[in-house]
Amino acid sequence: GAVVSQHPSRVICKSGTSVKIECRSLDFQATTMFWYRQFPKQSLMLMATSNEGSKATYEQGVEKDKFLINHASLTLSTLTVTSAHPEDSSFYICSAQIGQGNQPQHFGDGTRLSIL
């Protein structure tokens, strides 16, 4: 069964809108979650590592003021795409590890974002 839940699965909205995506770990606590973006026919790109109770760590080239990450509890991380534009349209996926160390990541269902 799913261990990571992501919501919403699909968003279509107008340019300039801010969109919040939620990522929840089910039945386990995740001190670290990861946010990825994937464009069509391209590989996953790590955007940021979300750390519970502290600031997220952003990858080079990812604007932290554009992609706001909040990890206020051990089971929830949110990604807000602020003032979204058509070029932000993509597949956004979160993931979390059960435990740490050598455990694999488990992915949420992903959110397909389309900005008109």
Next chain:
Amino acid sequence: RKEVEQDPGPFNVPEGATVAFNCTYSNSASQSFFWYRQDCRKEPKLLMSVYSSGNEDGRFTAQLNRASQYISLLIRDSKLSDSATYLCVVNSWGNQFYFGTGTSLTVIP
């Protein structure tokens, strides 16, 4: 040099064939290794972890070669439903995960 490299393919194989993918990694201190499967427009799903001794799960066999720094995935008796992109993932330094670009597999009737 990329942390993880995979042949993107595509691999087009007939049903019932055996197909193998390799993935190389650059960090000799890498701790853990995984194969994921990603279907079109879906999230990656964990296929199997890769252990030093090699491991098998039904038609799928994963192996790790630390000396040559590569992992492999072997799929026997390919099914149409095996068509997907297979991602190699390497974990270094705790929660630093590195993804390969994925290998596309199409199993043809």
